[in-house]
Amino acid sequence: MTGPPTHATPADAAQAEAVQLRLRRHVRLDDSGPAPGAPGTVAGVDVAYDDGRGVVAAAAVVLDAVTLDVVEEATAVGPVAFPYVPGLLAFRELPAVLDALGALHRTPDLVVCDGYGIAHPRGFGLASHLGVLTGLPAFGVAKNPFTFRHAPPAARRGAHTPLLDGDTEVGRALRTREGVKPVFVSPGHRTTLDSACAHTLALTPAHRLPETTRRADRLCRAALRAAA
DNA sequence: GCGACAG
DNA sequence: ATCTTGTCGC
Numbered sequence: 186m187t188g189p190p191t192h193a194t195p196a197d198a199a200q201a202e203a204v205q206l207r208l209r210r211h212v213r214l215d216d217s218g219p220a221p222g223a224p225g226t227v228a229g230v231d232v233a234y235d236d237g238r239g240v241v242a243a244a245a246v247v248l249d250a251v252t253l254d255v256v257e258e259a260t261a262v263g264p265v266a267f268p269y270v271p272g273l274l275a276f277r278e279l280p281a282v283l284d285a286l287g288a289l290h291r292t293p294d295l296v297v298c299d300g301y302g303i304a305h306p307r308g309f310g311l312a313s314h315l316g317v318l319t320g321l322p323a324f325g326v327a328k329n330p331f332t333f334r335h336a337p338p339a340a341r342r343g344a345h346t347p348l349l350d351g352d353t354e355v356g357r358a359l360r361t362r363e364g365v366k367p368v369f370v371s372p373g374h375r376t377t378l379d380s381a382c383a384h385t386l387a388l389t390p391a392h393r394l395p396e397t398t399r400r401a402d403r404l405c406r407a408a409l410r411a412a413a
Numbered sequence: 414g415c416g417a418c419a420g
Numbered sequence: 421a422t423c424t425t426g427t428c429g430c
Contacts, residue, residue, distance in 0.1 A: 232420075234421055269421070271418040277421095278420070300419045310419070331419050369419085 194266045209309040211317045218322025218375045221383035228293035229397025233405040243281035244404035259288035260408035272306045275314035296323040297397040302373030304355035316374020323373035324381035361389035
């Protein structure tokens with residue numbers, strides 16, 4: 186039997202890796218998600234921690250994909266369920282993020298994550314994991330190149346170079362602001378790299394990071410403070 | 414064996 | 421992620 190995707194927190198790193206290997210075959214990189222520029226909604230999700238108290242706060246902010254106006258916001262607070270281990274970030278962040286997404290009154294057409302999609306040691310980063318569990322189109326925008334190689338893109342906004350895992354392009358270093366350090370985009374689920382990059386440019390009219398992640402970042406920090 | 418390592 | 425002031429610049 187092909188049982189449903191797991192929600193339970195793995196007991197250790199070995200079990201977590203086994204879950205990733207089992208779930209990754211559900212990843213689909215196609216254009217079944219919204220086309221860049223099309224009307225609809227885009228959600229940004231992010232998480233903030235208070236390691237001292239072992240508390241995590243997540244936020245989901247839904248924007249109008251065309252105007253970038255905020256349509257709805259939701260937060261969730263809970264106990265930290267997993268330590269930070271490079272390659273296993275999803276087990277630390279997703280429980281709270283899924284709660285925040287579940288608290289929304291409407292389902293977004295697309296989700297933007299802080300981190301990576303298929304650019305990952307086992308091809309199953311945060312955005313892919315979230316996409317597979319929710320069934321929603323998702324991609325990741327990371328602030329650092331992780332373990333991947335890339336050449337610096339040209340200085341103008343929109344310039345990009347491949348993010349390489351050996352010889353495979355798993356993502357892209359994308360310049361969202363002229364002369365500013367690029368972001369690192371990778372598809373997660375039900376989207377392509379081209380589409381993810383186009384969406385990222387549409388979400389960055391004024392800053393390096395997408396409006397979705399900027400808003401989710403602010404909101405989850407506020408939720409963490411309020412939880413104190 | 415020693416680093417490096419999304420958030 | 422998080423610990424942290426002022427400061428330069430659009």
